[in-house]
Amino acid sequence: MNAAVLRFLGRPPCFEEFPDPTPGKDEAIIDVRAAALKPVDKQLASGSHYASPRELPVVCGTDGVGDLADGTRVFFGGPRRPYGSMAQRTVVPKAFCFPVPEGVDDNTAAALPNPGVSAWLSLTARAKLAKGETVLILGATGVIGMLAVRIAKLLGAGRVIAAGRNEAVLSTLRDLGADATVKLDGSDQELTEAFARELGGGLHVIIDYLWGRPTEALLAAITRRDFAAITSEMRLVQVGESAGPIISLPAAVLRSAALTILGTAGIPPREVLESAFQNVMALAERGELHIDTEQVRLVDIEDAWKREVRGGRRLVVIP
Numbered sequence: 001m002n003a004a005v006l007r008f009l010g011r012p013p014c015f016e017e018f019p020d021p022t023p024g025k026d027e028a029i030i031d032v033r034a035a036a037l038k039p040v041d042k043q044l045a046s047g048s049h050y051a052s053p054r055e056l057p058v059v060c061g062t063d064g065v066g067d068l069a070d071g072t073r074v075f076f077g078g079p080r081r082p083y084g085s086m087a088q089r090t091v092v093p094k095a096f097c098f099p100v101p102e103g104v105d106d107n108t109a110a111a112l113p114n115p116g117v118s119a120w121l122s123l124t125a126r127a128k129l130a131k132g133e134t135v136l137i138l139g140a141t142g143v144i145g146m147l148a149v150r151i152a153k154l155l156g157a158g159r160v161i162a163a164g165r166n167e168a169v170l171s172t173l174r175d176l177g178a179d180a181t182v183k184l185d186g187s188d189q190e191l192t193e194a195f196a197r198e199l200g201g202g203l204h205v206i207i208d209y210l211w212g213r214p215t216e217a218l219l220a221a222i223t224r225r226d227f228a229a230i231t232s233e234m235r236l237v238q239v240g241e242s243a244g245p246i247i248s249l250p251a252a253v254l255r256s257a258a259l260t261i262l263g264t265a266g267i268p269p270r271e272v273l274e275s276a277f278q279n280v281m282a283l284a285e286r287g288e289l290h291i292d293t294e295q296v297r298l299v300d301i302e303d304a305w306k307r308e309v310r311g312g313r314r315l316v317v318i319p
């Protein structure tokens with residue numbers, strides 16, 4: 001079969017022949033229709049991700065949409081290595097196959113579940129967002145950040161603050177439900193002041209796709225400079241590291257503010273994933289949640305891999 005085969009960490013995969021998979025117990029073979037090219041696919045192939053492959057070659061791609069042997073169209077995840085989703089066929093646990101509603105097209109079915117379900121679970125299962133609370137999306141101009149702005153509002157957030165680097169995208173986020181925006185530029189102090197101005201009315205939930213310098217500036221903004229009674233808890237969910245893998249965390253942040261820092265905590269149980277998937281697909285079917293996609297052919301995977309795609313658009317690889 002044809003596949004995007006990674007032979008060396010740190011280099012793009014190549015379009016090559018790869019042996020077909022055979023299913024083991026509780027596994028399914030998928031005839032792949034489409035697979036999104038996501039930041040995590042690049043992080044895994046670069047060797048920088050905690051789950052980067054230790055043995056090569058492997059086929060790239062962690063999820064996608066395709067057909068089971070009985071013709072059911074499913075979103076699937078978790079291909080068994082060395083197989084991946086950027087291939088004509090792959091093999092996955094049956095437990096990670098979710099039927100796709102008819103009204104959702106292949107591009108959306110391939111590209112939306114990963115960031116959409118992640119944003120949904122970060123806001124619900126992790127941050128436990130309550131109606132009326134104020135949410136800050138840090139990194140709101142990327143694919144997942146834009147979805148998180150929209151989902152936060154749909155879940156009943158009282159105020160959504162969108163912080164991002166790309167001014168053109170930032171200016172469109174009010175249409176998705178952002179009540180305020182913070183542009184990530186200027187010196188560290190200017191950025192801290194910009195956050196402080198927007199957070200004057202309080203903050204409950206931070207969904208962080210950036211880490212690095214913007215998160216440090218935010219933490220400086222929420223560090224109190226007085227002894228005050230704490231009236232509400234803040235929850236920061238760490239989801240991505242587009243701006244850097246490490247932050248410096250002054251102890252004063254945690255002593256002066258009621259801040260809890262959480263992670264996404266790996267892959268949730270199937271029933272949690274399934275429920276989030278169905279919610280996200282229902283929003284897509286009703287036209288309330290949208291993802292901008294662009295198809296690329298598997299044969300062009302090397303060029304697609306090297307492209308920098310900005311503006312909240314996701315490449316979808318068609319085998």
Ligand SMILES: NC(=O)c1ccc[n+]([C@@H]2O[C@H](COP(=O)([O-])OP(=O)(O)OC[C@H]3O[C@@H](n4cnc5c(N)ncnc54)[C@H](OP(=O)(O)O)[C@@H]3O)[C@@H](O)[C@H]2O)c1
Pocket residue numbers: 038039040114115118139140141142143144145164165166169184209210214239240241242243244264309310311312313
């Ligand atoms: N754990 C999970 O479940 C999960 C799921 C999906 C995604 N993620 C992670 O979330 C992050 C974002 O994913 P995505 O799909 O939204 O990626 P994306 O569409 O490529 O967007 C990347 C975002 O990061 C911003 N960015 C990059 N470098 C930056 C910097 N130095 N300072 C400030 N902003 C910077 C970009 O700003 P511009 O708009 O200016 O380019 C853009 O908003 C990635 O780290 C990804 O791995 C995690």
